[in-house]
Amino acid sequence: MLTAVASNPDSTTLADRVFAQIRRAIVEGEIAPGCKLSEPVLAERFTVSRGPLREALRRLEAIHLIERKANVGARVVSLSGVQLVELYQIRETLEGLAARLAAEAMTDTAVAELQSLLAEHRASVARDQWQAYFQTEGDWDFHYRIVHGSGNQRLIAILCDDLYHLARLYRCQFGMKSERATAALKEHGLIVDAIAERDGELAEWLMRRHIRASRRHAEQRIAHHPIQPTMRPVP
């Protein structure tokens, strides 16, 4: 669902694969935030020339996962609390829009699939409440579906190709366990219901409240676990 391109040996270009690999490494915390990305060492690590590697870095910069300065180099973005709040503000607005559009535009079969996905998540949470990883992944799945359901291609691009990668990085960075999983699941249920009833206005309002709650949770967590400007080198 992400960008299924990885590990296909010849269907894409080298730069595509390197891009996907580094992105995964960054988003999953394998390469630490603030870490410098040296072109020679990455080129050797992925056994490619600096050409495709530079293209990959440029694309990582485009989705704001790394920052580059001319003649200096690239670093993984370092995450601050205010940037997290900024991200949540935008997500609240855009995903609210997505929910409203989805309620108006999603096909009946897509709604049914969304409902079954939700049922799966419910079962999964009931089964193994401890498995935080798959719960957060399920959360992403849910949001991805809604956004795609909106049908607005540019909205899909902004959220799924740019902001979600950053949001995932933040979650990994601040170690967001899913204490909120059961509450989030309940909120998801309400949103799906609103979409199923084609009530766009309600779906938007519920989605905005859902993300606002998630933001509050994150803010609280940061307050206890204050900003740690990680700058450790690449493992």
Add this chain to the structure above:
Amino acid sequence: MLTAVASNPDSTTLADRVFAQIRRAIVEGEIAPGCKLSEPVLAERFTVSRGPLREALRRLEAIHLIERKANVGARVVSLSGVQLVELYQIRETLEGLAARLAAEAMTDTAVAELQSLLAEHRASVARDQWQAYFQTEGDWDFHYRIVHGSGNQRLIAILCDDLYHLARLYRCQFGMKSERATAALKEHGLIVDAIAERDGELAEWLMRRHIRASRRHAEQRIAHHPIQPTMRPVP
């Protein structure tokens, strides 16, 4: 105000300059929508190697001004009516947010500057009502200021670095004259007033209505002047 980098011979990298030049050429309609961008001819036209040129193309792709397919090449985005509507939907949401945040976060001096900018625009419109170009440029100036006034760095990046270039391209493409200039100016005045009174809720509502009106205007125009899939070669 755009990205003042052009024509500075050595302060930036080659790729930066080529990027800015091609972007300007595309946004101002010098290179037609749908037109193919051949790397060799562009490299010769700007007297650079294909290396920096490819970087520029990649950055143009990142802001969605061109589309690339592997082993095929790059084309300037072709504009459809539905994409225009998609863009307006997102702008309505995001700029509404920007207006609300600006009302809460802008400094008093920034508000004063915004008011004087508005006065300038009023004078300009009263003086030479025919000069459509500067009016639309003034319109962009206004929106740029509000967005920057929000203080949300990511919001600024999404709107000013990505969506606005596309929107400008659309305006050039569909030849949006400013019959709406005087109405738009009146709406701008209300928004500035709301911001000056620190009424974020009202500012958001007014901004959304302003963009909605602009969208309706564009839709009407497209209806009379239906989609012309331009595909003429580079001049």
Add this chain to the structure above:
DNA sequence: AGAGCCAAAATTGTCGACAATCTAGCTTGC
């Protein structure tokens, strides 16, 4: 004559080497 296939040309992707720039460590002077 039209459709399908093959080959050549052009274009894109990739690579290695060179030049310009920045960083770090050392020397030198106060």
Add this chain to the structure above:
DNA sequence: GCAAGCTAGATTGTCGACAATTTTGGCTCT
């Protein structure tokens, strides 16, 4: 002893050439 300037090393930016893929033109076959 500390700060400023300089030199050496490493890193990034740029270039030209080669390899792989796509496209186009012509040819053959039905």
